[in-house]
Amino acid sequence: MGKKGSIYISVFLILVLLLTACSKNNEPANGGTDGNNGTKTENGEKPTDGKPATWIADRKIKGLVFMGTDDYTEDMNAEIKQKLKDMTGIELELEIMKADHSIDGLIAGIASGDLPDFITFYLNNSGRPEMSVILKAAREGMFTDLTPLMKDTKVFSKYLQDDYLPLDTKYGVMFRPEFNGSSYFVHMNINREGGATTRKYVGGPFVRKDIADTLKVDPRTIKTSEQLYELAKKIKDGGFKDTNGNAVYPIGPSYWGGKEVSALYPDLSWGASDQRIKPDKDGKWLHEAQTEFAMKRIEFVQKLLKEKLIHPEFFTVDESRATEAALNGTSAIIGDMHNYQEFNNDMHYLPIGPLDNADSPYQMQVDFKSGYSGWAIPSTTKNPEEIVKFADFLASREGKLLWQYGLEGRDYTLDEKGNPKVKQEVLDLKVSDPNAAKKLGFAGVSNSFGELLGGTDIDRMADFGEMEYGESVHPEVLAGANGIIDYFDWDGKRKDAKINDGYPPLSFLGEFDRGTELKTAFDNYNDSLTRAYYTKNLDEAKKVMDSALKQMQAAGLDDYLKLLEQKNADEKTRVKY
């Protein structure tokens, strides 16, 4: 090749490189939406006759997941994918939008306008930041109205019944009055029965059992922050060491990394830690900044910091170092964790308390029902009814059996009642090599692809005869978790629990005219609290907190509290706290 030829080829290649980098994948997002060009079955033939009752359509469905890779994965096991195809005709393909914060990805994804057949996103309740984004998209006609499509389904038609959905899901998320009966996204993770519990969580601070035993302290007797302080002092004076021989921190950070942990001092906190608003005994709605509790808590934390009873980076330490402190026993008290942590299956950490609240003794709070995520179908998707039917299949018992337990014979067998009995080798693999187990591709081994569209109408006991995956066959898998449940007297506390249904106080920020400014001021309040913990004295801390309160008031705090009072008076918009 001559010199000229080389130059032409080089320039051509550079241009091609530039142009291909800018080009879009023109493959239609909705795949074989005409129902004819789907992939073939394992027999190499398109199914024509004898289709199963679960058959929907021969097509590919693509979903874009705006949630973290820690919680979900794009990879599907080939055999499970094929089984799904055989049962429904649908080939499911998932893509996770990677972003620093899942909401960044959601906004960018919706703004790009290039959405596949369905999208899924985090949505605990209507107060979550994602809500304002999807609401804007729904108002601007980006999503398909799902109400008519849900009418003919088995599971999702329950969403149209009067008494099925919790208040927030019904009026705050899905069937908002402004939509006049239409609904543009589906709220997931709804329990079949109101007030039912899918997992017996015991959360909050945990203390090392050997230390509690040495000090002859029953962690359950700790009921106030002052008693917790006394325990921390005893730990410090005891000179306890971690597994590496280093001195322990009496109070270490949360297992998941630095953050504010209200469970350490609920008697010095006002409202839920992510809300900080509730009414006082006279029914007057107050923000924590308007009460004495913020300064009391600052004083308490400053005392812990000064006396070196708490990890100096308790509120900011990164997750890896926090988890390491828990695993090595460096945290004598782990600020926050729960009973399902595998490292604690031998119960070498025990739960403290629970501590009493600011204005009342401890009482377990149970949500009537609560959501976790949501999904929507873009208005550009063809034949959206097929997506809804597919979601309905995944939410049915048959669908759940596939995505939660895998394949019959390979991963489980059925007992005489038709309930799955998990195979020992799967459980062994899950313990010895969790990544290899995950490749089996179902929720029991941590691949929750089916949860995205099918994780709702939850009642594991009724569906599969067990609360946790594999529990009925091998109860030792959850020996630690169950031991702590007994130790905590979870069932006893559940009997006296308060069942809440309503909106979290911050849910109405979206409809408040200065909502954006107030949200910023609330965030600033949380940051100011942490800043105040580290000030040199209480006077300085008071200045920081006064400034934060002024900012909230300038952003309309008082009007917002009045709005909450009005909302709470209406049965359809009761506020929970």
Next chain:
Amino acid sequence: MLTGKLWKRILLHRYLYMMLLPCLLFFIIFSYIPMGGLMLAFKDYKFNMGITGSPWIGFVYFERFFNDYQSMNLIKNTLIISGMKLFLYLPFPIILALMFNEIRGKFFRNIAQSISYLPHFLSWVVVVGLVQRVLAPDTGLLNETIANMGGDGSTYFLMEPDYFYQIMFGSHVWKSIGWDSIIYLAAIAGINPDMYEAARMDGASKWREIWHITIPSIMPTILILFILSLGSILSAGFDQLYLLRTPGNMHLSDILDTYIIRVGLQGGQYGYATAVGLMQGLIGFILVVLANRLSRRISDTSVW
């Protein structure tokens, strides 16, 4: 309009022009076409209508920004931090370049230069990670040293606003000084050695050589780099500050760039964030033009 002569010249040097093409395409695609998106600063962005289809709303976002209680603090923080990085930092790479120039041992100079360039290739995530570890209370290198010398050793430097500027500026100098000295070193290398020889014959000391020959000779380079850097006076370095932010120093470290990310990307207010970004760019552009004029008038050195 292109004359026939110019076309002929282009045709004659077509291969050189073709080599220029990817560079031009890069700037057109990644710098000029996206400028069209600036219209978002004057539009009420709707997901379904796109940038061009969304309705115009005038200067609403600009009014909103200046009515926001945070705006003055954001501008103040941005100006302080970028001012430190522009003015206070300016002599550091020049001094380093002068020092490198005086090292006679070639091997030692190469080693010293390489070591000083290395931090440039580390991302801010890594650098701030190192800073966090070194400054960690109790377990950090600095606190351990303080404790070993009889001090308290539990200071949470990153949470204390008193130490914020020192940490911010120190880490910026550490990361950038080596790389930024290269251009000055190149300028120094271009100075005619005869000038030094003449100075030495006249009995000039080393300091006199630097003061009267080296610095005046590289002054045009210093001025041009300074003028160009004025364009980013309202961009104080997003990555570093975003990572160094803690609740304790937030009132000092929150700058326009972090604000744009918070309201624009995390809050979904693209129009508002674009308006603030546009304002940053315009102020930088005006400053560059003014500084260039001033420099041309005073010293005959200018970018254009």
